[in-house]
Amino acid sequence: MEEVGECKCWKRLVDPSQFMLMSERALLPLSVTAVFLLTLGLYLAFQSPVDYRQGVTVKIMFVHAPLAWIAVHCYTVMTISAIRVLFWHRSFASIVLKTATPLGAIFTTLALITGSLWGRPVWGTWWEWDARLASMFILFLIYVGIFAFSRAFENAKISATRATAILTIFGFINIPIIKFSVQWWNSLHQPALILYKGGFSVDSAILMPLVLNAFAFALVFVIFYFIAIQNEVLRQRVIATQRLIAQKSLKADML
Amino acid sequence: MTHLQYVIMSYVTTFAGFGGMLIWLLVNKHRQRSALQQLRQNNKNVTETEDYDCNSFLDL
Numbered sequence: 166m167e168e169v170g171e172c173k174c175w176k177r178l179v180d181p182s183q184f185m186l187m188s189e190r191a192l193l194p195l196s197v198t199a200v201f202l203l204t205l206g207l208y209l210a211f212q213s214p215v216d217y218r219q220g221v222t223v224k225i226m227f228v229h230a231p232l233a234w235i236a237v238h239c240y241t242v243m244t245i246s247a248i249r250v251l252f253w254h255r256s257f258a259s260i261v262l263k264t265a266t267p268l269g270a271i272f273t274t275l276a277l278i279t280g281s282l283w284g285r286p287v288w289g290t291w292w293e294w295d296a297r298l299a300s301m302f303i304l305f306l307i308y309v310g311i312f313a314f315s316r317a318f319e320n321a322k323i324s325a326t327r328a329t330a331i332l333t334i335f336g337f338i339n340i341p342i343i344k345f346s347v348q349w350w351n352s353l354h355q356p357a358l359i360l361y362k363g364g365f366s367v368d369s370a371i372l373m374p375l376v377l378n379a380f381a382f383a384l385v386f387v388i389f390y391f392i393a394i395q396n397e398v399l400r401q402r403v404i405a406t407q408r409l410i411a412q413k414s415l416k417a418d419m420l
Numbered sequence: 421m422t423h424l425q426y427v428i429m430s431y432v433t434t435f436a437g438f439g440g441m442l443i444w445l446l447v448n449k450h451r452q453r454s455a456l457q458q459l460r461q462n463n464k465n466v467t468e469t470e471d472y473d474c475n476s477f478l479d480l
């Protein structure tokens with residue numbers, strides 16, 4: 166019974182009309198929760214102790230790390246959607262795939278900028294072609310490539326969607342490289358923040374605001390994602406209505 | 421630049437990015453909604469014109 170219930174709920178979520186209704190209802194409570202969590206997370210971040218070596222610059226971590234995590238997770242969501250598009254031909258999955266791309270690109274850009282602002286006072290350089298930094302930059306290029314590709318063949322809808330899905334799946338190779346780059350190569354970048362060698366690598370005074378900020382940023386991403394999907398559904402409705410009017414006008418002219 | 425200035429700049433960049441993204445999404449949503457509304461209105465007009473044409477044809 167539970168499975169049937171879950172299945173129905175999933176079907177509702179992936180139906181564009183139902184999604185528009187559900188997301189419209191969810192946006193306000195999600196936004197209120199996100200603002201509350203962001204305020205609390207930022208307050209706790211500035212209350213947390215400073216690092217004995219990095220000093221106050223360690224506070225950049227509370228925005229940089231969540232941005233980078235979301236940038237990477239966004240790509241994982243895109244890959245799952247790409248698999249659904251490619252093997253199950255789901256039209257809603259193609260919307261999910263297409264709309265995530267610009268958001269992922271912006272989150273990656275913000276992660277790169279904040280990382281650079283952290284690197285300058287700590288490492289003494291804005292940028293270094295180090296494994297983690299280079300792989301994050303490649304992620305940004307992949308996002309830009311997919312964005313351009315998905316919009317380049319707007320008319321050949323099916324083939325463009327499939328090609329975008331294939332490109333996305335290939336690009337996923339970069340995700341484990343980002344994750345393990347700090348272990349596989351000597352890197353300027355610090356190792357994994359939370360779980361490292363079977364334990365927590367940061368103190369709970371820093372861990373708590375970090376996790377809270379990560380959750381708040383994830384909520385912000387979900388809100389943006391919902392609005393982006395709504396926009397794409399609306400855009401497709403606009404195109405469908407334009408076609409309908411054109412067909413009617415053509416029929417009227419023929420009469 | 422002092423260390424605190426780097427921290428402030430990173431927070432300002434992040435939230436300016438969020439703000440920009442939100443504005444872009446909301447403007448886009450408004451545009452799509454307005455376009456859809458306008459098209460539906462046009463669609464209604466086309467249907468009415470079509471009905472009128474049919475009637476005039478039948479009258480003949």
